[in-house]
Amino acid sequence: xxxxxxxxxxxxxxxxxxxxxxxxxxxxxxxxxxxxxxxxxxxxxxxxxxxxxxxxxxxxxxxxxxxxxxxxxxxxxxxxxxxxxxxxxxxxxxxxxxxxxxxxxxxxxxxxxxxxxxxxxxxxxxxxxxxxxxxxxxxxxxxxxxxxxxxxxxxxxxxxxxxxxxxxxxxxxxxxxxxxxxxxxxxxxxxxxxxxxxxxxxxxxxxxxxxxxxxxxxxxxxxxxxxxxxxxxxxxxxxxxxxxxxxxxxxxxxxxxxxxxxxxxxxxxxxxxxxxxxxxxxxxxxxxxxxxxxxxxxxxxxxxxxxxxxxxxxxxxxxxxxxxxxxxxx
Amino acid sequence: xxxxxxxxxxxxxxxxxxxxxxxxxxxxxxxxxxxxxxxxxxxxxxxxxxxxxxxxxxxxxxxxxxxxxxxxxxxxxxxxxxxxxxxxxxxxxxxxxxxxxxxxxxxxxxxxxxxxxxxxxxxxxxxxxxxxxxxxxxxxxxxxxxxxxxxxxxxxxxxxxxxxxxxxx
Amino acid sequence: xxxxxxxxxxxxxxxxxxxxxxxxxxxxxxxxxxxxxxxxxxxxxxxxxxxxxxxxxxxxxxxxxxxxxxxxxxxxxxxxxxxxxxxxxxxxxxxxxxxxxxxxxxxxxxxxxxxxxxxxxxxxxxxxxxxxxxxxxxxxxxxxxxxxxxxxxxxxxxxxxxxxxxxxxxxxxxxxxxxxxxxxxxxxxxxxxxxxxxxxxxxxxxxxxxxxxxxxxxxxxxxxxxxxxxxxxxxxxxxxxxxxxxxxxxxxxxxxxxxxxxxxxxxxxxxxxxxxxxxxxxxxxxxxxxxxxxxxxxxxxxxxxxxxxxxxxxxxxxxxxxxxxxxxxxxxxxxxxxxxxxxxxxxxxxxxxxxxxxxxxxxxxxxxxxxxxxxxxxxxxxxxxxxxxxxxxxxxxxxxxxxxxxxxxxxxxxxxxxxxxxxxxxxxxxxxxxxxxxxxxxxxxxxxxxxxxxxxxxxxxxxxxxxxxx
Numbered sequence: 001x002x003x004x005x006x007x008x009x010x011x012x013x014x015x016x017x018x019x020x021x022x023x024x025x026x027x028x029x030x031x032x033x034x035x036x037x038x039x040x041x042x043x044x045x046x047x048x049x050x051x052x053x054x055x056x057x058x059x060x061x062x063x064x065x066x067x068x069x070x071x072x073x074x075x076x077x078x079x080x081x082x083x084x085x086x087x088x089x090x091x092x093x094x095x096x097x098x099x100x101x102x103x104x105x106x107x108x109x110x111x112x113x114x115x116x117x118x119x120x121x122x123x124x125x126x127x128x129x130x131x132x133x134x135x136x137x138x139x140x141x142x143x144x145x146x147x148x149x150x151x152x153x154x155x156x157x158x159x160x161x162x163x164x165x166x167x168x169x170x171x172x173x174x175x176x177x178x179x180x181x182x183x184x185x186x187x188x189x190x191x192x193x194x195x196x197x198x199x200x201x202x203x204x205x206x207x208x209x210x211x212x213x214x215x216x217x218x219x220x221x222x223x224x225x226x227x228x229x230x231x232x233x234x235x236x237x238x239x240x241x242x243x244x245x246x247x248x249x250x251x252x253x254x255x256x257x258x259x260x261x262x263x264x265x266x267x268x269x270x271x272x273x274x275x276x277x278x279x280x281x282x283x284x285x286x287x288x289x290x291x292x293x294x295x296x297x298x299x300x301x302x303x304x305x306x307x308x309x310x311x312x313x314x315x316x317x318x319x320x321x322x323x324x325x326x327x328x329x330x
Numbered sequence: 331x332x333x334x335x336x337x338x339x340x341x342x343x344x345x346x347x348x349x350x351x352x353x354x355x356x357x358x359x360x361x362x363x364x365x366x367x368x369x370x371x372x373x374x375x376x377x378x379x380x381x382x383x384x385x386x387x388x389x390x391x392x393x394x395x396x397x398x399x400x401x402x403x404x405x406x407x408x409x410x411x412x413x414x415x416x417x418x419x420x421x422x423x424x425x426x427x428x429x430x431x432x433x434x435x436x437x438x439x440x441x442x443x444x445x446x447x448x449x450x451x452x453x454x455x456x457x458x459x460x461x462x463x464x465x466x467x468x469x470x471x472x473x474x475x476x477x478x479x480x481x482x483x484x485x486x487x488x489x490x491x492x493x494x495x496x497x498x499x
Numbered sequence: 500x501x502x503x504x505x506x507x508x509x510x511x512x513x514x515x516x517x518x519x520x521x522x523x524x525x526x527x528x529x530x531x532x533x534x535x536x537x538x539x540x541x542x543x544x545x546x547x548x549x550x551x552x553x554x555x556x557x558x559x560x561x562x563x564x565x566x567x568x569x570x571x572x573x574x575x576x577x578x579x580x581x582x583x584x585x586x587x588x589x590x591x592x593x594x595x596x597x598x599x600x601x602x603x604x605x606x607x608x609x610x611x612x613x614x615x616x617x618x619x620x621x622x623x624x625x626x627x628x629x630x631x632x633x634x635x636x637x638x639x640x641x642x643x644x645x646x647x648x649x650x651x652x653x654x655x656x657x658x659x660x661x662x663x664x665x666x667x668x669x670x671x672x673x674x675x676x677x678x679x680x681x682x683x684x685x686x687x688x689x690x691x692x693x694x695x696x697x698x699x700x701x702x703x704x705x706x707x708x709x710x711x712x713x714x715x716x717x718x719x720x721x722x723x724x725x726x727x728x729x730x731x732x733x734x735x736x737x738x739x740x741x742x743x744x745x746x747x748x749x750x751x752x753x754x755x756x757x758x759x760x761x762x763x764x765x766x767x768x769x770x771x772x773x774x775x776x777x778x779x780x781x782x783x784x785x786x787x788x789x790x791x792x793x794x795x796x797x798x799x800x801x802x803x804x805x806x807x808x809x810x811x812x813x814x815x816x817x818x819x820x821x822x823x824x825x826x827x828x829x830x831x832x833x834x835x836x837x838x839x840x841x842x843x844x845x846x847x848x849x850x851x852x853x854x855x856x857x858x859x860x861x862x863x864x865x866x867x868x869x870x871x872x873x874x875x876x877x878x879x880x881x882x883x884x885x886x887x888x889x890x891x892x893x894x895x896x897x898x899x900x901x902x903x904x905x906x907x908x909x910x911x912x913x914x915x916x917x918x919x920x921x922x923x924x925x926x927x928x929x930x931x932x933x934x935x936x937x938x939x940x941x942x943x944x945x946x947x948x949x950x951x952x953x954x955x956x957x958x959x960x961x962x963x964x965x966x967x968x969x
Contacts (some may be wrong), residue, residue: 029489076358119460130395134367137402141360153406160399167391178460180384349512382643438705439672440699469560472506473622476614483607486520487637490600 523599651730
């Protein structure tokens with residue numbers, strides 16, 4: 001019984017730690033984005049709240065919490081209230097299966113440094129990202145506004161279109177690792193990270209992940225100069241904040257996934273595993289910010305074209321080639 | 331273990347049942363769809379209880395993540411107004427018939443299952459992904475390929491029915 | 500001989516379907532002759548291989564069965580598909596329906612039917628059934644400009660989906676009860692004195708019977724049939740009425756053959772009731788029906804009842820009656836629906852009785868085949884229908900179901916009256932429209948000749964075929 005309780009406590013501690021790190025990371029990612037964007041545009045960025053603006057995220061959060069939470073007339077109230085949570089929750093749940101280190105030994109028992117080593121962890125991640133679509137479409141639908149509805153339709157179409165190359169690009173990773181578990185995938189990269197063996201899969205995954213994150217150049221669902229703010233036009237206060245948090249947590253999650261699937265996860269010399277994972281995971285958000293400052297928005301037909309006619313066939317071909325090579329080389 | 335399994339079973343059964351009722355009884359199509367999603371989640375939980383995590387997540391990935399979203403699209407793009415025939419209150423007769431259609435099979439199957447309990451395995455064993463893949467590729471190879479033919483036909487059927495006929499030039 | 504050879508007919512049909520679709524994509528408007536010829540070639544090749552393959556036990560990891568009965572049914576299905584296409588090609592091109600999809604879907608549907616006829620595993624059983632049903636949904640709606648065609652497709656689709664659900668649930672119950680998806684061994688262990696698997700197994704069988712009953716339009720699951728047959732284009736109705744039913748009967752026959760004695764004893768009363776209900780539900784409404792397509796639909800329901808009678812007698816009398824009647828049924832319904840399609844004007848299929856007035860004189864050949872088919876459906880001597888009914892009734896009486904035979908004969912007499920009204924209109928009515936309909940074209944003449952000749956020939960000399968089936 002005490003063992004059971006200890007297990008539960010350990011689980012809660014792990015969840016608490018992971019969520020704390022992720023949420024703090026997301027908050028400071030917002031700051032980092034504002035700072036970097038400002039630099040890209042020869043501005044200074046937020047620098048009033050504290051030295052270098054480090055209290056800015058707290059101030060933002062406080063502002064969002066104190067704003068009035070409005071529900072538009074004619075909205076589908078329960079769905080309207082629930083939708084932002086779906087967006088944020090699915091993004092945060094991804095961290096349940098991300099391993100952040102090898103197993104520790106505490107009191108003679110191995111403690112794996114992952115919240116849950118699910119045997120089909122990769123599918124768990126994909127399922128979460130496909131459920132994340134509901135945050136967008138339900139929120140957009142429930143708002144009872146044309147901008148929101150258009151944003152929701154675009155968002156849904158974009159996300160399910162890129163779901164396919166995203167999943168297909170991971171098939172060679174599974175083939176090489178021989179497992180769906182994220183822990184096993186990381187340990188399969190002990191020799192060499194999969195980015196070396198699977199550069200094509202890496203590129204497809206990154207582009208698809210960029211589209212899944214709904215950021216420039218794939219930000220059609222919230223294109224501010226045509227759709228106000230797209231699917232979350234009608235949201236205010238902390239419900240808008242949840243969408244916001246979801247987006248930034250999702251960016252970090254994508255960074256972690258790229259690190260786990262292609263960059264060898266927490267593996268690396270000298271530095272502790274956790275730091276390595278953070279460093280690798282920070283790459284993707286930084287690139288995403290950079291891309292946002294650089295590229296213009298795609299047209300809708302280009303968006304669909306690149307998914308269905310370029311990325312998906314490429315991912316399929318990649319699977320075939322990988323399979324052929326694996327069969328040929330034994 | 332036995333009790334917790336039973337409790338989880340009841341919870342999932344409730345989710346499935348409530349979702350099903352919501353899917354049928356809701357006035358708004360989107361609410362009905364949310365009910366359907368709930369049901370699918372419940373079924374996925376049942377698969378987890380049966381120790382089949384792969385099937386459970388595939389259920390989420392395919393049904394919740396793709397199929398229902400596509401239905402959602404159809405609803406959003408047509409913006410079908412609530413109303414029409416289903417808006418009118420049903421007659422008592424309709425409810426009675428529906429009740430009969432539901433109760434009769436439940437009764438028969440429940441009776442059969444309660445009197446002759448099928449010899450099932452007590453603790454479900456997880457089928458490894460490798461075994462699953464080999465099953466699909468070896469004995470069930472024909473079925474596996476056949477499903478691709480069925481899907482091809484379904485896809486071309488959708489195109490044939492939905493697109494405008496090629497004009498003869 | 501490798502097991503893979505037994506997959507050849509199916510593979511050829513699949514290749515044919517893909518080729519038809521591909522041809523439509525490459526040449527934007529392929530010549531109808533090319534499409535028809537190609538499709539017939541693929542069907543013929545599959546047929547030749549079915550003929551040439553030696554009978555064997557279950558092959559391909561016990562997925563497919565291939566014995567004499569399966570071979571006969573598969574040939575029947577291929578023949579039905581070929582004749583339907585012959586009837587359909589000019590009918591469709593006159594109405595602008597002859598795209599690549601017609602040929603591709605018929606080939607894919609035939610593939611599904613062959614698989615169902617040879618299924619030795621529940622998975623193949625369900626997939627084959629669903630494959631051809633899916634094709635038929637679209638084929639029925641082929642004439643999308645017509646509301647009745649769409650309505651028919653919808654009326655087939657919605658209950659069909661529910662029936663498929665029942666069927667799959669039934670398979671799941673059987674699997675839960677016996678732990679096997681193999682058709683023969685799962686059925687054998689439903690009643691091997693094992694109380695635990697008997698009940699759920701029977702419940703599963705009942706659900707499967709429900710699903711199958713819908714596909715076969717057995718009463719009380721036959722209510723869709725008149726609307727669907729009426730709305731579907733006539734050659735599609737011919738294919739729907741013949742190929743799909745025969746395939747399901749082939750599977751049902753193997754199911755009955757695999758049932759252990761005590762399970763059969765539990766199911767026989769169900770079959771009894773089903774066939775009696777189907778016979779009555781098919782025959783009685785025909786009497787007041789003035790729309791010929793609906794009349795033919797009811798008659799097809801009644802014919803399902805006769806086939807079910809023959810199936811009921813199968814454990815006692817062997818497969819010959821049910822097989823012979825299946826062949827007769829295919830020819831009769833192909834002839835009836837096919838020639839109805841040929842007689843119809845482009846503006847819409849003939850339906851009302853008045854439309855047929857005097858066609859016996861203005862359009863002698865199609866009308867003659869229609870007449871022969873109707874006579875055969877009515878069971879008049881010198882036609883295949885008579886021999887078939889005779890063989891079935893003898894078998895049923897021998898198997899100990901005299902009451903059912905009585906109901907069958909009653910139904911036949913009642914329905915004969917309805918057919919005679921159509922015959923009367925054909926030959927004794929005054930023509931209302933002068934130049935109705937288009938010339939059928941050579942392909943349809945081949946089909947007409949084949950169907951008419953076979954009905955009469957096998958009606959006069961049934962001996963060789965019956966001998967072969969025994």
